[in-house]
Each structure stands twice: as structure tokens, then as C-alpha cells.
């Protein structure tokens with residue numbers, strides 16, 4: 131079972147190559163308990179790939195991950211019990227309503243029925259999906275933001291101790307985003323640990339207390355927000371300093387303003 | 389599947405598209421020639437007014453099925469025009485009009501004109517009525533063709549469309565498997581027909597009632613001087629054409645609504661969390677999977693199509709067998725055939741669900757994979773057994789072949805049981821993802837599984853052979869009922885044993901299975917040992933043998 135000290139989530143040299151190119155190249159991270167870590171990087175940096183290997187969705191070519199000391203790849207059942215996951219852009223059982231999905235999911239995870247009903251009702255209410263559920267809206271008919279929210283509800287339902295969320299804020303409206311942030315804060319205040327990936331630096335800056343910057347499959351910086359930012363004014367500046375940025379020259383795309 | 393055999397056929401035909409088109413034209417030419425030959429050579433107007441309804445019904449059937457068979461989806465799709473600054477209805481009407489401008493329709497018009505010949509042989513007045521009647525018939529035929537073809541594309545947007553697609557696929561499957569049963573008697577009958585007409589009998593009465601026969605009735609009535617009823621039939625024909633054409637124009641209009649079946653109100657069986665129903669299923673992982681699967685089967689049009697098509701196929705095969713003298717003993721087995729087709733239809737369940745497998749992977753507990761596989765088996769059995777059973781009862785009672793009971797029951801038990809294990813085993817090992825469920829639009833989007841279909845066609849008879857042998861020998865020994873327990877045992881063992889292999893494989897390879905769906909062929913192949921076990925080799929075969937419907941990307 132989980133040990134009592136050490137990091138909540140550890141990625142150890144996670145590596146994965148797709149068709150010869152390394153999408154993740156020795157990704158190592160240690161997330162202390164109670165932390166809210168923002169994993170930032172541009173599109174295609176390897177965030178989703180690294181997260182997938184950490185949560186047991188993608189078997190790494192090398193390296194492993196540990197959740198509260200439990201090794202994901204030698205004791206997957208033990209590690210997965212401690213973990214709540216929101217993947218990015220995947221299907222759900224599309225022909226269920228939100229409430230039915232949570233009921234199914236609770237049953238599949240072996241939770242007691244009354245408990246599931248109670249928690250699911252509360253989650254739907256807090257995430258403002260209750261009205262859709264009352265109308266019998268199927269997940270197939272949900273908007274992208276609603277899909278994120280019901281996905282988050284599935285991640286939270288079994289009261290995990292570590293949350294790993296892939297692009298949870300994408301396509302979520304500002305009001306729901308505040309709710310989401312409040313939920314994550316409540317979670318870390320209670321001793322839980324959160325990893326959030328995003329390609330929006332400013333968002334992470336206002337949310338996380340730790341950040342890790344990843345680009346081309348490698349972790350370029352990892353630490354507290356202030357530590358990583360150092361002398362730079364914003365996280366974006368740090369990112370540009372580390373990765374370099376392409377500027378649009380005077381004469382490029384000139385026809386756009388003609 | 390349903391779908392699969394057809395797709396298989398379509399894939400073959402797409403590659404020889406021009407060939408198919410030429411073949412289609414040749415057939416249309418032959419059809420027009422045959423129509424005129426029958427019209428001209430028949431001994432008199434009486435026989436002719438018997439023959440023309442038959443001929444026009446065949447034209448209608450050919451037009452309804454032909455285009456789908458000849459070219460999958462390669463035609464102008466109305467979505468292409470969705471962004472044009474033009475009224476949707478108008479676009480639809482225009483697209484319908486363009487359908488008339490082609491060689492096939494032109495030949496059809498020539499064939500319809502045989503009606504005018506028929507009219508002219510009766511009286512001048514009848515010839516006059518025959519002209520609009522033939523034109524209206526022509527409009528109906530071509531519209532019907534577009535309607536059916538478009539219904540396939542729109543199948544996933546309305547219950548009616550889905551039902552039409554199911555009927556069509558069912559009919560097509562029935563013809564592929566058992567069309568030969570109908571050919572020989574049909575040939576023999578046609579030769580006699582030319583001389584005698586249909587005469588009295590149920591077939592003639594049925595034909596006479598078809599809308600394609602109404603124009604002929606109008607002409608006949610005019611020939612007899614019954615102008616009232618002539619105008620009546622003509623009006624009915626006009627109405628049919630109008631309805632067909634306008635429904636088709638609407639269907640051809642580009643769609644801008646969300647995908648999936650449109651519905652009003654709550655989907656069947658859905659209750660809000662705040663007002664829960666009394667739970668029927670146990671609150672275990674197994675109960676959860678069964679509940680989810682039953683709902684998905686009931687509500688997902690892609691799944692619905694598979695189930696309906698196999699039911700329709702069973703029905704058509706039964707009817708085909710029943711209507712042929714030589715093979716009518718086979719009609720009671722329509723339900724068994726339906727069960728067989730259901731096995732093919734469910735041989736790619738994890739491909740159907742696409743990346744939704746992440747839930748099982750991330751929520752993996754000690755018995756999750758087992759519950760997932762067993763729950764699906766139970767749901768499929770609950771869902772398909774009643775239909776297959778009803779078909780069996782229907783045909784045994786209709787044909788009065790009550791000797792068939794023990795054989796049918798033995799067959800049903802063996803095919804359902806062994807098939808349920810087999811289809812889940814293939815669903816895991818030979819899984820083939822299609823377009824991910826939340827992105828699906830077309831009827832063909834749910835993944836290619838020709839490998840599973842062929843393997844099932846070969847292995848299911850082998851797996852059910854103990855029951856078949858028992859039925860044959862015990863039947864010969866005069867104790868056919870003793871075969872039923874053998875069939876049940878055969879089925880149960882198959883379901884338990886193959887299902888067990890399936891869930892163990894899934895449990896050990898959840899991430900790999902997910903990878904297959906999420907990252908596509910190339911990445912999936914890396915995760916299967918090259919010289920592995922039988923299952924590994926089967927997996928490699930399926931990955932490389934099935935077409936990738938669309939890369940999943942990231």
C-alpha cells in the first residue's frame with residue numbers, strides 16, 4: 131500500500147518513441163504531496179504522452195511512474211486505486227447521460243451504490259451538469275466543455291489522493307473554470323495532489339504552485355513557480371528563454387494587412 | 389459487421405468502379421430490352437397487364453439496391469454543399485434533379501415507355517393515360533433510388549433512416565448468403581410467365597398491390613373505359629411520385645444538425661439521478677457493465693444498425709427459403725442464421741467503443757476486465773436471443789415444420805453460446821478501431837473488421853460442431869430431442885471458456901489494447917511480439933489485415 135512520505139507522484143525516466151521519434155525522452159518529475167503542479171509546454175511537446183504513461187494508459191519503452199510510492203507498472207491495480215485521471219479528447223460511453231455514466235463508473239470501481247448516488251448527485255450539481263442530466267442529455271450531445279466537466283467528475287468520484295488532469299481548462303467557460311479551480315484548491319487543501327497539463331502559460335501561472343516545462347519530450351525546468359520563473363517577469367518569458375520563439379518578420383504574411 | 393460484408397463488397401467494387409458502372413449500364417440496357425421483349429412478345433393485353441407489374445417491381449428493387457452495391461459513398465455528398473450560400477431545401481431538390489440526368493435513368497425511361505405500348509394496344513385513350521403514368525413511374529423509380537441511397541448516409545440521423553438502412557443491409561446479406569436459393573425457381577418461373585402471366589394467387593395479388601403496379605392499373609382501367617378508376621389510379625401514382633420526390637429532396641438537403649439520432653425528450657430508460665429507478669441489476673462491476681451495455685445497444689445507432697440488419701437478414705433468408713420449393717426445409721433455421729450473423733456483428737465490441745476503453749484501463753481493479761467481458765456477453769445474449777427465438781418460432785409455425793424444434797433449439801444454444809465467447813475473444817484480440825465514437829458521422833465509421841468476420845465464418849461452425857454432430861446422429865437415431873442438452877452444454881462451455889481467454893488477455897494487456905485504439909496501426913504493431921503465441925499472431929493478423937478507417941492522430 132501507499133507509503134507515508136516521499137513524493138505523491140513520481141515520473142522516473144519515462145520514454146516513448148512513436149515511429150522512431152521520441153515523444154517523451156526520459157521524463158522525470160517528482161510532485162510533492164499537497165502540491166498543484168502545472169505541466170506546461172507547446173502543442174506536441176509530449177505532455178499527453180508522459181501523462182498517459184504515468185497513469186497506466188501507455189506502456190513506456192523505458193522508465194516508470196510511482197503513485198504515493200506504488201509502482202504503476204508493477205502494481206497497476208494498487209496505483210490506479212489512488213489515482214484520478216482526466217484524459218484529453220477521448221471517448222466516453224457516448225450514449226449514457228452524465229448521471230448514468232457516473233453510476234456505471236462507480237459500480238465498475240466497486241463503490242457502494244448509495245455512496246455513488248450521493249457523490250454523483252453532488253458532483254453534477256457543483257459542476258452544473260444537473261440540468262442536462264434532468265433533461266436526459268446524452269454525453270454524445272455534450273459540448274467540449276461539458277465533456278471536460280463530466281470527465282472531471284469521473285476522475286473525482288472515487289475520492290482519489292492524486293489527480294492527473296490533461297488540459298482540463300480547454301474549452302471550459304470562465305465561470306466553470308473558476309469552479310474547477312475552486313475544486314482543485316479544495317482538493318489540495320485536503321492533502322491531495324494535483325497535476326494539470328496546459329499549453330496556456332498564463333493560466334498555469336495563476337493556478338499552480340509548482341511548474342514543469344516540457345518541450346520536445348524533455349523536461350526543461352521543474353520546481354516552484356518562483357524558482358522556475360527566476361528573474362523573468364512572466365512564465366512565458368521563461369519559456370521563450372528556454373525554448374526560443376519564432377517571431378513573425380516584417381515582410382512575412384504582408385498580404386494579410388493589404 | 390452486417391455492415392462488414394457489405395463494406396467488403398464495396399471495397400472490392402470501389403477498386404473496379406468504372407467496371408461496375410459499365411456493368412450497371414449493361415444491366416440497365418438488358419433490363420430495358422427484356423422489358424420491351426416481354427411487352428411486345430406476350431400473347432395479349434391480359435398477360436401483359438400481369439407481367440408489367442412484375443417487371444416494374446424488379447426495376448424498383450434494382451434501383452433501390454443497385455447504387456449502393458455499385459458505389460459505396462463515392463458520389464456527391466450533400467455535406468459538400470452545406471456551406472454554399474443556397475437554401476438547403478433548394479440544394480436538395482437540385483441534387484435530386486441531377487439524379488435524373490444519366491444513362492441509367494434514361495434507359496429506365498425507355499423501359500417505362502413499355503407502358504405506353506401496352507396502352508396503345510388497348511385504346512387511344514389508354515395510350516393517352518399511359519404517357520403521364522409512365523413518366524410518373526419513372527420519377528418514382530429514380531427518386532426511390534436516391535431515397536434509399538441517401539437513407540444510408542442519413543441512417544444515423546433518424547430512426548426511419550436507420551431502419552431503412554437496416555432493411556437494405558439485411559436484404560443484401562440475405563442475397564449474398566442465400567440468393568442462389570431463389571435464382572433457379574425464379575428462372576423457371578419467368579419462362580412460364582411469358583406465356584401464362586401470373587394468374588390468380590397470393591404472389592399476383594401482392595404484386596398488384598405494389599405502387600409500381602398502379603400506373604398499369606390506370607392504363608388497364610382506361611382501356612376498359614372506366615375513366616373514374618383510371619383517373620383514381622393515376623392520381624394515386626402521382627401522389628406516390630410526389631411523396632417520394634419530396635421526401636428525397638428533403639433527405640438530400642445538406643445537414644447541419646449534430647450527429648446521431650435526433651430525438652425528442654429523454655432517451656429510453658434514462659432517469660435523472662435525482663429521481664432514481666429501483667435498481668434491477670446488482671450493484672457490482674458486472675451489473676454496471678451490463679447496464680451500460682444494454683443502454684448503449686439500445687441507443688447507439690451504429691449498434692442498432694448491426695442488430696436490426698441481422699434480424700432483417702434472418703427474416704429475408706427465411707422468406708427466401710420458404711418461397712423456394714427445394715429449400716423450404718431450411719426456413720425454420722432463419723433464427724439460427726440470425727444468431728450467427730449477430731455473432732459476426734458483435735465481433736468488434738472494443739473497436740466500437742473506441743477510446744472509451746480508457747475508463748476500464750484507468751479504473752482497473754482486480755476483476756474489472758472480467759466484469760467488462762462477461763457483462764458484454766450477458767448484454768448481447770439478453771439483446772439478441774429474443775429476436776432470434778421469435779424468428780425461429782415464426783418460421784416453424786408458418787411453415788408447419790414442427791420436426792425442426794429440437795434442431796433449431798440445439799443450433800440456437802450452440803451458436804449463441806460459442807458465438808458469444810468467440811465474438812468477445814475477437815473483440816479483444818482482433819480489435820479494430822474505427823472513427824472514434826464522438827466523431828462518427830457515417831454508417832461506415834465504426835471500424836473495419838473483415839478479419840474477424842472471415843475468421844468467425846470459419847471457426848464458429850467448428851466450435852458448434854459437437855452440437856451439430858449430436859443433432860445429426862441423434863436425429864438419425866430417432867432421438868433429436870436428446871441433442872438439445874448437448875447444444876446447451878456446447879454453448880455454455882464455449883461462452884465460458886472463450887470468454888475467459890478474452891478477459892484474461894484483456895486484463896494482461898489493457899494498456900496495449902488501449903494503444904491499439906488510440907495510436908493506430910504502426911504503434912500497435914510494436915506492442916505485439918513478432919513470434920508470439922497463437923493469440924499474438926491472431927492480433928498481428930487483425931492489425932495488418934483490417935483497413936484503418938481513419939488515423940486517430942493525437
Ligand SMILES: Nc1ncnc2c1ncn2[C@@H]1O[C@H](COP(=O)(O)OP(=O)(O)O)[C@@H](O)[C@H]1O
Nearest residue numbers: 148153172173174175176177178179907941942
Ligand atoms: N498516434 C500517434 N502516432 C505517432 N505519433 C504521435 C501520435 N500521437 C502523438 N504523437 C507524437 O507525440 C508527440 C507528443 O504528443 P503529445 O504527447 O500528444 O503532445 P502534447 O500533449 O504535449 O500536445 C508529438 O510530436 C506527436 O506528433
Ligand SMILES: [Mg+2]
Nearest residue numbers: 177178218297
Ligand atoms: Mg495533449
